[in-house]
Amino acid sequence: MGLSVKGKGFIRRHLEKLTLEIGQRNVGSDGNREAVDFFYNFMASLGYDMQKDDFDCIEWECSEVLLKAGHQEYQAFASPYSLPCDARAELVHVSTFDELKKIDAWGKILAITNELTKEQIMPKNFVFYNPEEHKQMISLLEEKKPKAIVCITGHGEGVSGGLYPFPVFEDGDFDIPSVYMKNVDGERLIKFIGQKVQLSIEAERISAKSYNPIARKKGEGKGRIILCAHIDTKKNTPGALDNGTGVAILMALAEELREYKGLYDIEVIPFNGEDYYAVPGQMLYINQNNGNFEDVRLVINIDGVGHKDSKSALSFYNLSDHETKEVMSVIGNYKTLIKGEEWYEGDHTMFLQKGVPCIAVTSSNCRDVVMNISHTPKDTIDNVDIVLLENLVTALKEIISNVT
Structure with missing residues (x-):
């Protein structure tokens, strides 16, 4: 019937x-x-x-992102729930876990690529599924204390499959400001490694x-x-x-x-x-x-x-x-x-x-x-x-x- x-x-x-x-x-x-x-x-x-x-x-709002290296501005997007940021700091870059373990990123703007941005990282307090590799990455980043993170990504996979670029971090419990950008733009950005770049994120976490x-x-x-x-x-x-x-x-x-x-x-x-x-x-x-x-x-x-x-x-x-x-x-x-x-x-x-x-x-x-x-x-x-x-x-x- x-x-x-x-x-x-x-x-x-x-x-x-x-x-x-x-x-x-x-x-x-x-x-x-x-x-x-x-x-x-x-x-x-x-x-x-x-x-x-x-x-x-938490409701979250973002009004503007500015990422500038040299005289060039790059398109970047604030990671959902990112804290605000207004930084001018040295750009450093890592693409593997081993490089992340060794890098001195304190007070710097850290660009991550390749192995570190192949998929979305599970929220740090997500209890249903949280791979050990993801937990280690969050722990390392919090230990390294960069001023901000720039995630350089390809096309998303799985639940992020329709997004390019895709947000590597989407976590209101992760307090390092971050943005994400296309790998084709990121290749140009990382040419400025060792130089100072500017990153501004106008965003707000709102209690709801x-x-x-x-x-x-x-x-x-x-x-x-x-x-x-x-x-x-x-x-x-x-x-x-x-x-x-x-x-x-x-x-x-x-x-x-x-x-x-x-x-x-x-x-x-x-x-x-x-x-x-x-x-x-x-x-x-x-x-x-x-x-x-x-x-x-x-x-x-x-x-x-x-x-x-x-x-x-x-x-x-x-x-x-x-x-x-x-x-x-x-x-x-x-x-x-x-x-x-x-x-x-x-x-x-x-x-x-x-x-x-x-x-x-x-x-x-x-x-x-x-x-x-x-x-x-x-x-x-x-x-x-x-x-x-x-x-x-x-x-x-x-x-x-x-x-x-």
Whole structure:
């Protein structure tokens, strides 16, 4: 049985509200607050029991960056959440860990390239995934105490795939001012090694507040099913695929489940902070649960779904063979759904690490296409196929009804 005409209309209207009317929803911004209010009020209108959990966060604004060497100005961008800077200092350069260990960078402007800028460095206090190499790099930089860092990068990969240049640092807990620039410009800049260069960053970290909304529907027994999708975005993107579609699906699915009489409680959570360095909504939720999710029967996380040239790809974690077979029997009824490859760059990871059964849903072309659109102004509603979302809502409702 498909969605009602009303249900189909809900998906498009929710997505238009989030991406066209509100737009960017970075944590701490007015748009973020408007988005979580929109979700909260809609879910309350459906009769769900609502919870609102406030948290402190940082909004960040940057008005200007000036990088000058000799008589030449270079295009550079402030790393998101960077502290301000007004420096004229000697330029030094390193491209490897060994060079970083040996360099005298105290009070200087440090340019980093190659091995040190091949990927985005995880925030220093990020608990879910933080490679030892990243932690060592942050520690070394803080030990060396440069006045500022210039990151010279190529094209991004993974979640930064659509960006050139890309920010190596995006961390409000890292207090060395930094900028990033294209490698073609950086090659000219490093010719000034040993000479004084000028770097000015006019930026500000602004204390702000937001909240995590949680909607609940009581079941007839013990245990719970968690339906989640992050509601926040990076700056400067309308966030249609990442992750307006996920939130629109949650809201349409909640409408379909408003008369739910199943065995387990339903929790619907638009996590607030997946694209923010401190993941505050997720950390708050973990702490509220004392890190204990033994009563969670299933988590379904939706992120990056609905690209017009894709299918909806469902991947499974910690499911039994029988449970996987049950879900596959539902998927087989839809030409727009397939079994997908496992991926870990999403909110389901914090549950699967605890052994909780999880289903993660994204676009089948997520790595090849969607990651080159997400986090950019190109992530618009024009890339979305609403029919994919409609079919997914219907399938997820069936999967939820089959959970025993």
